[in-house]
Amino acid sequence: MRLLAWRRKALPVFLFDLDNTLYDADRYCFPWMHTHINAFLMRELGLEPEAADQLRRHYWRRYGTTLAGLLRHHPVDPRVFLEAIHPPALSADVPENMPLRHWLIRLPGPIYVFTNSVASHAWRVLERLQVADLVEDVFDMESAGFQGKPHHHAYRQVLRRLRIPAWRCVFFDDTLVNLRTARWMGMQTVHIEKKRRRARSAHQQVRALLSWEHCAVSPKTFR
Structure with missing residues (x-):
């Protein structure tokens, strides 16, 4: 993991699930x-x-x-x-996604992937999407001691490696049980839900990742 100045600036840290959050895994994987x-x-x-x-x-x-x-x-x-x-x-058929790249570039903080898959696969998907260079690191099953989401241990391992409090994390996932744990631990949570089913396990809910407004989290909130 690269040592970055953002730790001292108290910027929000953006955590993304991989499958069905950054790309359509139901279709491609x-x-x-x-x-x-x-x-x-x-x-x-x-x-x-x-x-x-x-x-x-x-x-x-x-x-x-x-x-x-x-x-x-x-x-x-x-x-x-x-x-x-x-x-x-x-991951061979995952297409590039330039709108996603432009959206990620605008985020006011560092980007990480938190997945229940393996890092090698996650990096291949990110390369296919053309966003790998924007991601600081991938937290996978091995880095969580093979106890993935929604187990609390996985989230604690992520926070330990990031060396930040949970409230600085904005976590995006399509699975409510994963978001429930993140919210309980103090993270800000965004549910990606295509069918618009209401749920209270997340702070926010959007039908598509790119419809989430960057202004929903301001760097000032984390100072």
Whole structure:
């Protein structure tokens, strides 16, 4: 992580979820990633296709991630799992997004990505989007001790590495349970919700990331 003067200036720090926040993972990654997860479960646990799919869904609903369930119930290497389900080809179709780049450039503070995937995949997606050079660092499952969002430990690890209080963070995510933990810890939260379903787990809600107004957070608020 680069040592930056912004720590002394008390600027807001912008934390972004990756999938379905910075890009449309439902369209470009998730269908294939689910296939890779199922293949891993079939290969490592000896499951049939239907059983593997059911187990993936069960662990995701119960623990927040498939990996969390695997670590609790099976002797798997988390690094091997994460690399197996995020091969380089997974991000190959993610298109560049120049409007996103211009929007990020205007943010009045440093930018970080906080994801339940693996850093190598996150950086590949950011490169495809043409925004990697704008991101200071990626906090992934390994940096959180393989306890991802929404577990409190993951957020504490992020704050420890940033060396700032939670109130200086503005966190964007499409998943309410992730935002609920962030808000409880004191972060400012923005929910990306395409269907306009109201929720109280976040301070703000927008249908698309780029519709969030930069003036919603002023640097003066953090002085």
